Amino acid sequence: MKAMKTIKWKHYISYIVLAAVTVALAAFSFSGALKSSNLYLLEKIAISIMLAVSLSTVVGFLGELSLGHAGFMCVGAYLGGKCSVLLEPILGEFPALAVSVLVGGIVAAVFGVVIGLPALRLRGDYLAIVTLAFGEIVRSVFMNSSAESFGGSLGLETPRFDKNILFIIAFVLVIVCLAVTQNLIRSKHGRAITSIRDNEIAARATGINVTKYKLIVFTVSSFFAGVAGVLYSYSNYNVQSTNFDYNYSIEILVMVVLGGMGSINGSIIAATLITFLDVELQTILTGNLAVLQDLFYALILIVLVIYNNATSLKGFREKYNLKKLFGGLRKNHTVKDDEAKWHRVPTKIEMDEVLSVDLQVSSPYTPDKTDKEDK
Secondary structure, three states: OOOOOOOOHHHHHHHHHHHHHHHHHHHHHHOOOOOHHHHHHHHHHHHHHHHHHHHHHHHHHHOOOOOOHHHHHHHHHHHHHHHHHHHHHHHOHHHHHHHHHHHHHHHHHHHHHHHHHHHOOOOOHHHHHHHHHHHHHHHHHHHOOOOOOOOHHHOEEOOOOOHHHHHHHHHHHHHHHHHHHHHHHHOHHHHHHHHHHHOHHHHHHOOOOHHHHHHHHHHHHHHHHHHHHHHHHHHOOEEOHHHHOHHHHHHHHHHHHHHOOOOHHHHHHHHHHHHHHHHHHHHHOOHHHHHHHHHHHHHHHHHHHHHHHOHHHHHHHHHOOHHHHHHHHHOOOOOOOOOOOOOOOOOOOOOOOOOOOOOOOOOOOOOOHHHHHHO
């Protein structure tokens, strides 16, 4: 019989923690222990986690810089919100939500393919500029739409889902996003994606279809950004295009960079912290001080970039990183006896003995006739 495969529980820590937190918070919510402001904060945290994890696949694992993630969220928020307005009187609250999530995610994914086909042939700053332009174009289109279609500059009025249930649905969708993303990254396709990040020329040389895998990552990322946009439309009574500007894309990027490039668990933690700080800063920084909030995110991003790339800080990063710290805590420091010592290795002779070779003395040399003739 084949040996049973051992379960790698470290791959399921994020699922277990999120599921446990969701169940606990749901129990508090139904018992009435959570305030309305806390329920709204949980909704924002779930949306931020989905945005950070979806963008992490592009920035962290594919190695491309995208600044238009808020644009895909904007598409999902407006189109999913419009579906909810039209379908809720017919289907009811929950079926309308399910259909709106699918419509918002699929349409955002289609936009991801349309933008990705020409844009993903670019790299670096050029791709960042194209995705940034896409986000601004989408925002401008919805802002200048008619009041009957998408509300125009006043925004689109959307139905509000039950606060006691919406955050639970949001966290369930976050777990789905994690399952899709992690299974993609840990598959053979994920290894191809990370090889493109490490060296695109070498990946092409080995036969990897670079354009295909870039499109897959871009499409999956856009889909979940659209789903997050639909959840945003249900979390608010009004969807305005001004909320999906360049600064919001930078905020999502800060979550990914703060959590660590290519770290899904880090993106989850960073998204939670940034969202909590965002809510706190909105209550503290009011009036003219509100502009300092965007400065705060820019400052975090600059500090992180300097810390991760400064050569003078390389020794400090290697000595005081979290991975090494937790690895040292788990490590058993007891020194085991060396099994390869000389007294344990079986040998035919002792190592301190003097090797000798017995030489037999041959008979003395006697010249023959030929030697005498040569003389």
